[in-house]
Amino acid sequence: MNDKQQKASAYWKENVRYLFILLGIWFAVSYGAGILFKEALDSIQIGGFKLGFWFAQQGSIYVFVILIFVYVRLMNKLDKKYGYDE
Amino acid sequence: MSVQTWTYILVGITFALYIGIAIWSRAGSTKEFYVAGGGVSPLANGMATAADWMSAASFISMAGIIAFAGYDGSVYLMGWTGGYVLLALLLAPYLRKFGKFTVPDFIGDRYYSNTARIVAVICALLVSFTYVAGQMRGVGLVFSRFLEVDINTGVIIGMIIVLFYAVLGGMKGITYTQVAQYCVLIFAFMVPAIFISIQMTGNPIPQLGMGSTLNDGSGTFLLDKLDGLSTELGFNEYTDGSKSMTDIFAITLALMVGTAGLPHVIVRFFTVKRVKDARKSAGWALLLIAILYTTAPAVAVFARTNMINTVSDQPYADMPEWFSTWEKTELIKFDDKNGDGKIQYVADVKLNELTVDRDIMVLANPEIANLPAWVIALVAAGSLAAALSTAAGLLLVISSSISHDLIKKVLKPEISEKGELWAARGAATVAVVIAGYFGIDPPGFVAAVVALAFGLAAASFFPAIVLGIFYKKMNKEGAIAGMVVGILLMLFYMLKFKFGIFDGGKAAVAGLKESWWFGISPEGFGTVAMLVNFAVSIVVMQFTPPPPQNVQDIVEDIRIPSGAGAATGH
Numbered sequence: 187m188n189d190k191q192q193k194a195s196a197y198w199k200e201n202v203r204y205l206f207i208l209l210g211i212w213f214a215v216s217y218g219a220g221i222l223f224k225e226a227l228d229s230i231q232i233g234g235f236k237l238g239f240w241f242a243q244q245g246s247i248y249v250f251v252i253l254i255f256v257y258v259r260l261m262n263k264l265d266k267k268y269g270y271d272e
Numbered sequence: 273m274s275v276q277t278w279t280y281i282l283v284g285i286t287f288a289l290y291i292g293i294a295i296w297s298r299a300g301s302t303k304e305f306y307v308a309g310g311g312v313s314p315l316a317n318g319m320a321t322a323a324d325w326m327s328a329a330s331f332i333s334m335a336g337i338i339a340f341a342g343y344d345g346s347v348y349l350m351g352w353t354g355g356y357v358l359l360a361l362l363l364a365p366y367l368r369k370f371g372k373f374t375v376p377d378f379i380g381d382r383y384y385s386n387t388a389r390i391v392a393v394i395c396a397l398l399v400s401f402t403y404v405a406g407q408m409r410g411v412g413l414v415f416s417r418f419l420e421v422d423i424n425t426g427v428i429i430g431m432i433i434v435l436f437y438a439v440l441g442g443m444k445g446i447t448y449t450q451v452a453q454y455c456v457l458i459f460a461f462m463v464p465a466i467f468i469s470i471q472m473t474g475n476p477i478p479q480l481g482m483g484s485t486l487n488d489g490s491g492t493f494l495l496d497k498l499d500g501l502s503t504e505l506g507f508n509e510y511t512d513g514s515k516s517m518t519d520i521f522a523i524t525l526a527l528m529v530g531t532a533g534l535p536h537v538i539v540r541f542f543t544v545k546r547v548k549d550a551r552k553s554a555g556w557a558l559l560l561i562a563i564l565y566t567t568a569p570a571v572a573v574f575a576r577t578n579m580i581n582t583v584s585d586q587p588y589a590d591m592p593e594w595f596s597t598w599e600k601t602e603l604i605k606f607d608d609k610n611g612d613g614k615i616q617y618v619a620d621v622k623l624n625e626l627t628v629d630r631d632i633m634v635l636a637n638p639e640i641a642n643l644p645a646w647v648i649a650l651v652a653a654g655s656l657a658a659a660l661s662t663a664a665g666l667l668l669v670i671s672s673s674i675s676h677d678l679i680k681k682v683l684k685p686e687i688s689e690k691g692e693l694w695a696a697r698g699a700a701t702v703a704v705v706i707a708g709y710f711g712i713d714p715p716g717f718v719a720a721v722v723a724l725a726f727g728l729a730a731a732s733f734f735p736a737i738v739l740g741i742f743y744k745k746m747n748k749e750g751a752i753a754g755m756v757v758g759i760l761l762m763l764f765y766m767l768k769f770k771f772g773i774f775d776g777g778k779a780a781v782a783g784l785k786e787s788w789w790f791g792i793s794p795e796g797f798g799t800v801a802m803l804v805n806f807a808v809s810i811v812v813m814q815f816t817p818p819p820p821q822n823v824q825d826i827v828e829d830i831r832i833p834s835g836a837g838a839a840t841g842h
Contacts, residue, residue: 234483234493242346254555
């Protein structure tokens with residue numbers, strides 16, 4: 187493998203690692219908090235919201251938005267680190 | 273001024289605006305027609321994507337569905353937003369780097385096969401046509417209710433407007449009209465929501481109002497009140513669903529993956545300049561969509577509470593004016609079964625006297641809450657913006673599938689640039705006419721199929737694209753087998769359990785619920801079909817030759833963001 191390929195595969199590995207972490211959070215807030223553990227979380231009430239219900243109809247969506255912007259930041263940094271930014 | 277005058281004024285102004293934009297942004301080349309020239313800014317593309325995505329279903333139907341389904345309605349909220357995370361992380365940047373015009377372009381080139389391309393074209397047409405018919409119907413509905421024209425005339429007016437800017441401007445015209453349409457629709461959705469939130473809870477932010485206490489001095493939380501009212505009338509608790517957890521899980525996943533696989537959404541990311549712009553514009557798109565999607569559940573709670581308070585156990589003779597206007601459209605029906613002159617609205621079908629079509633919750637909401645006439649008219653203009661913007665995006669996918677993927681890439685590669693542009697315009701015209709026909713005379717299956725378009729997209733495109741990017745060794749045999757098996761399985765399940773085709777028709781559908789596979793409804797089956805697609809692709813791949821080196825090099829290349837250049841068709 188030459189230098190160029192090595193750089194590309196190192197970049198790809200870091201990229202995939204970010205994806206696993208971010209999609210882990212994506213899964214946790216929607217399928218976890220909003221569906222699988224909804225019943226348990228509903229016993230906690232914040233204001234008028236039962237927590238599981240809130241995650242299903244509000245919280246998960248806020249987290250999704252944040253996740254994409256975090257991803258944009260992480261990838262811009264990564265691009266710079268490997269000289270792929272333009 | 274009356275509601276109708278206001279509606280004529282607002283709809284007139286917005287339509288004039290769309291036509292003005294269309295004339296200003298005519299397309300001169302196929303590149304402008306397919307990808308708006310490839311230089312759209314991330315924010316503008318985010319707005320256009322949001323308008324493209326939010327259809328008549330999001331604007332008109334969703335809050336209403338949630339109002340009646342309560343917690344079960346969460347599948348739409350999470351499903352139709354969470355898909356953007358998948359789109360941003362797994363698809364958009366790489367497809368932008370690949371830099372072609374359409375989704376079948378990617379499938380055809382990545383899997384070095386015109387068979388794969390044609391399978392992708394068929395999937396794209398199947399998904400887009402079912403979807404666009406629903407939009408045209410929405411346009412007709414709004415026209416007939418607010419401008420009191422015949423529903424068919426409404427559809428035809430909508431057809432002419434879309435035809436005008438889609439055929440003239442292609443993606444370029446569509447992009448800039450969608451930016452304007454986003455502004456119109458979000459304003460139209462938020463204004464009544466804020467008004468009602470203040471009215472009911474004193475909190476001007478609907479997302480917070482939903483979790484606040486009522487304004488009536490009782491100190492009760494709105495959601496607790498609604499839970500109480502629901503159980504009193506025999507319904508499920510609002511914050512608790514009636515669907516099984518497995519089904520909720522499957523539907524949410526099918527909608528998410530389907531969203532990420534919808535061709536009219538994916539192509540929007542071909543219109544930006546660089547890979548980093550594609551990532552960023554996915555972020556903008558979801559942020560702008562989230563404004564509506566986090567407000568919708570609040571609107572649902574307000575509307576449902578308001579409705580129960582207004583009608584439950586009240587004398588029919590005392591009903592406000594909106595009640596009878598909507599009765600005329602047959603979207604509200606009252607049947608005084610026990611003859612006491614009062615409205616009994618309860619869960620038990622034998623005793624229930626009131627049927628309310630869920631589609632009218634958003635449209636009637638401002639009237640139920642007694643808001644001024646201009647707000648009601650605004651909702652009409654907003655619904656039209658939502659329906660027209662989505663219809664235009666879908667028509668572009670249909671026309672480019674035919675002119676670019678079929679004519680240019682398969683049937684007649686020697687066609688000139690100019691010839692291809694005319695073919696694209698011709699295909700768009702034919703598509704509008706067919707869509708309009710479905711809008712005027714909807715075959716019974718359209719409404720049901722729209723919801724299942726997501727299942728079809730999940731079962732076909734999503735696995736093929738993800739494997740194409742993340743699995744270098746995936747070959748054409750695997751991908752084609754996966755797509756074909758995935759979409760056929762989805763179609764089979766749909767025909768069997770949604771239409772009862774193999775068991776004696778529609779009437780049998782309810783009885784088949786017991787035999788759903790793994791307890792998963794047809795709406796959620798896209799999840800299973802997607803998993804089967806992945807599995808079939810990977811198994812078939814083991815026994816067939818690997819992709820040629822140049823294709824593996826393409827995969828290496830799309831993983832690196834720099835040097836994207838402009839999208840090209842050649």
